[in-house]
Amino acid sequence: MTGRWGTAVAVAVAMLLGLLAMAPVFAAPTWAAPALLAVVAVSGSGALVRAGVERLGRGDTVAGEVAVPVVQVLALLTVLCGVFAPGRLLVGVLPTPGSTADLLGVLSSGFSEIREQVTPAIPLDGLVALTALLVGTLTLVVDLVAVGARQPALGGLALLVLCCVPVATTTGDVSLLVFLGPALGLATLLWADQRLRLAGRQRSGPGAFAGTGVLPAVRTGAVAVLAGLLLPALVPTLAEGSFASGLGTGQGPGVSSTGTSLDPQAALRGQLTQPDPVDLLRVDASVDDPAYLRAVALDQYTEDGWEIGNLGGSEPTDGAEELVPVPAGVPTREVRAQITAEAHDDRFLPVFADLQSVSVDGGQGGDWRLDPASGTVFGRDDARTPGRTWDVVSEEVRPTDDELAAAGPLAADDPVQQAYTQLPALDPRVTTLLGQLVDGAQTPDQRVRAVFDFLTDRANGFVYSLSTAPGTTGDDLADFLQLRRGYCEQYAGAMAVLVRAAGVPARVVLGYTPGQRQPDGTRVVTTADAHAWVEVYYDGLGWVPFDPTPLSGGRAVDLPWATRADVAAAQASASPAAPTTAPAGPSAQLDRDDTFTPLATPQDTATGVPWGRVGAWAGGTLGALALLAAPAVARAAQRRRRLRSGDPGSVWDELLAVADDLAVPVRSTGTPRQLADDLGGAAGPGVSPALLVLAGALQADVYAPAGAPARDLAAPAREVDRALRRSAGRRARVVARLLPPSLVADVRGWVTDHLPRPRTART
């Protein structure tokens, strides 16, 4: 059975090569090990079980057939539990119901991560577990098809599924790796296929060596790769993002195609994305983890959404100190930075919060003023940012949880309280929701937390998506709270409104996340880093930023006082011993950043990938493929069982089924000789000896006195089979593979046998 070992190894190699396609989906290579383990576990256990079953002489039995996938599933489960849910294993290895439940938990969190992440995704546990599960399941299917049903070439369909994941999830150009890996894998499978067929033809001959079929396999693989590379160039397609550039003018969050500035008119609407990120700013900061760059604050909320208020600034900022006064006794840290505009062109100057001083081009950069109320730095007399460099110093406010919790409510007549809690009449659904959220919350901080936790707890089903679904309520805010799909503007806008409605001053801030760190230590901010977040006013502390948007790809800035509810929950469940109220330590987001490997090109992180849709699509494709392949697989298994049984009746069943599949006319009620005659008539005179052997064996088995010597019938049967297929038309051959009529007849026969019949049929 070296043939089966060879095929099993080929399957494993093909799947491992196919894994290369998944590389662009993840930001770090840590996902690969579990997937690799899954492949090895499934392939290896399958091969071992087959060998064992063979040795026991149960190779032909149904039990033997069923044992393989069952053990493979168990092996996959063991690996997944061992890697992702090691807590409650039996003897440290064997999965228990408890660890299986843990694993299911991890997997279900993976689905949430799929919804929230964009590619390249951070290899979080759930996502990696899902990937390993997908890869393991695919390996099982391919193994079943290739080794079990002896149709390795069919297994190539699974590689297609692997290929689809990066193609569907990543934006921009898909690397060659995505195609090369699966193409090589396909070539491996084709080689196995060819080898199996050739080996079957010259079973005992010395010519059946392992190199058989290499040439056709290499040829096919090369053609596949070349076609994959050349065809896209020849086929006219819609350039990626062309819709976006066509419609997105002035609408994106700072990604209008003409000016590259933020559009302050941030209506709560679904917006399209810039196809290719443009470098906007270069930041050389004195700290490794600078805060968000504020551009402009939106402090007025009307029926049209958040708008920018009136800006006013009496003095030029150059040379001024303590531009934004910091309350005494609040922990701060000084951040100095030099910011250079690259493609940035705006009248709002991106600076850090709690700005103390700013100097544009050493004071020669035009008239820039600070609006003290909103903290916005804006240019007067057509002063704009292109080509300018500005040095900023900021005293970043970093309050502790206790300080936030201790902050009391502002007086009702406080100007900040009055200005920043103004709201138009809200949709009753919004106020009802808010009432539920803040029920029982006493302090402003408790109310803010209630809103923040609601928006950031994964369990509430909020999904990051740049394409917001059209709502039905007629109110954008209510739409978002109902559909729970949106991006930073929706999250920030909704939180600010809810916090205001809860009586706490809040505003929306537009700006940028700090961008990607470059090898030289500076950071580059692109259009993809455009962002919106919330600032909440705490008495005695000033404006404190909160970010309810689920950011990924290392874009999020760690705000120790505003740990996301889901992250806190994950920490709590991950380490039950640790106090659940210890968000001051390094949060999960920091952990994420640690594993993050910056790529050479800035990522298009603003592109929301519909992971859920991709998952459903991939699942659907897999299901459809499985459905399509089911008859072929079932027929192949049936065929193998019959041929291997050695029972002449079964072998003839198979031959007649092949004839039926190929629409070869055969007197199905005929005697063995008549059957052989009919098949010989269709297959040609070359197979007459084989048919004689087969007919003789059937006669001897059924009609002769007992004790007829058993003969190997599989070889002559395969010979006849091949001759029949050769003589049949292409269409008949395809039908015979994909929807074998004999199988349909079998199923129909089974159904009629098992259905209650009201009256006896005639004849």
Added chain:
Amino acid sequence: MGAGAPRHGQPDGAGPVDVQAEGARIAEAMGTVVVGKPDVVRLALVVLLAEGHLLIEDVPGVGKTTLAKAMARAVDSEVRRIQFTPDLLPSDVTGVAVFDQESRSFEFRPGAVFANLVVADEINRASPKTQSALLECMEERQVTVDGTTYELARPFMVLATQNPLEMEGTYPLPEAQRDRFTARISMGYPDRDAELAMLDDRAVVDPLTRLRPVADAATVRAMVDAVAALHVADPLRRYVVSLVEASRRSPDLRLGASPRAGLQLLRAARAAAALAGRDHVLPDDVQEMAGPVLAHRLLLTPDAALARRTPERVVTELLSAVPVPRRR
């Protein structure tokens, strides 16, 4: 059982009989007389080995009697010929006890059936009473006259010829009596060459006179025993029963095949298998024999008859409808 089954028959203390070789010799010998009719010769031989009786139906002058005579001569055995006429009496067939004046006792004078091969010419010209006397002998292989039972010879085979039913002065054989014939064949006209050769030969000498016996009654008995001991697998029995059953369910038939028909079909198939040199019976043997064995027993429905269907055709359809077992 079954091992060496065909070698079983050696009733006369002789060595094992090779049914195929002996059969081939007899057929060859008969073939010198019945020119160009190997199928008919073979069927006649099959019926002989199946211990059955043959009904030869055809127009006069195609060699019915010659076939019977050829067989009788090829197998060196006693042959009697009865020409059936309307005035033939049952006692002419069976024999009669006559009073011997000298010994002053009744003495049995055997009738025509006391022979190995009985040629009953134009059987349908005799009265039903005489016909049935013969047919009783055929079935029981014994004759009872005046309370005394006389065993008939072995082998015992009746080759009855019959003119087609449409011809004048015939009494058709009742179904029950047709059923006693194992097979019915029709001679058919010889082809042109055979007929030419026949005319040639006859001008000089009757080939029957040149025919030398190639076997004797003892050999035939051994062959019959060997045939009877041939292995028949269960699936084959099932197949025969299925065929017979199917004939009873056929919408074209008023009367299907009887259980006796099944029995004789299996016997004929055995003989055919033995003649083919096999130690077991194949469905092919059954199919080969089904037409001759079954057709003359079947009665068509008036509709089928009107549609000009023939019993042979119905048998062919049965064969193609009844699946051949492919499993033990």
